[in-house]
Amino acid sequence: MRMNYFSANPAGLKTLVDAQRHVSKAAEDGELGDGLLGLIYTRVSQINGCAYCIDMHTKDARRAGESEQRLYALSAWRETPFFTPRECAALAWAEANTLIAGRGIDDALFDATRAHFSEQGLVDLTLAICAINAWNRMSISFSADAGSYRPD
Template sequence: MRMNYFSASPEGLEAMLGLQQHVANSAKQEALSDGLLALVYTRVSQLNGCAYCIDMHTKDARKAGETEQRLYALSAWRETPFYTERERAALAWAEANTLIAGNGIDAALYETTREHFSEKALTDLTLAVCTINAWNRLAISFAAEAGSYQS
């Protein structure tokens, strides 16, 4: 790792961890299960090319009971039958929010996603996507070592 960003800005990272904790707590209350969040975190990390976070979230996904087959197929989730409609909505929402520059979020995606998530759950899902995008940027910028995370 290039530097320890946790010790470089403890107040900033404390704020990030606070948001992460809010998402984790909301997940338990709003049926954004740990498994669903692990899929979202892994997919966003794939899109961003964050090896450290891919390693972390696939380990967490396995711990939450995720199958190898679904993890291996995650980068091609649209072409497989392995994901529920709710998971597909979450993954599409996560991808659109990660690749938002120049694309925006169209009304059809919003409506499809709202069929599966309450207003609070969709807000918390979006906060989860924002959080993993930020963690990806920190890990990539400061060269966090893939494989070092222990679940």
């Protein structure tokens, strides 16, 4: 690790940790409590190339009951039969929101995703995507040690 960003700015990181906990709890208590967050966090981390986060989220997803097959196929989810239409909508939304620069979100994607989620569910999903993108940027910027994460 280049530096310990937690010790460099404990108050700032506490804010991010608290926000992540709140977002995850709201999502899990709402429409995303069926393991979808693990897929979203892993896929966004794959897109961003965050090795530490991929390690973390695949460990957590396996611990929560996610199959190895689905985790291995996640980067090619469009070409597999392993994901439900709702999961595919969430993954497409996650990819578009992660790769948003210069692309935006078109109405067709919004409508396709909205068909699977309530207004609150879609906001919860988007907040979860925003949160993991923030963590990816922290972990990548400061070279968090991939493989060092230990689930509780």
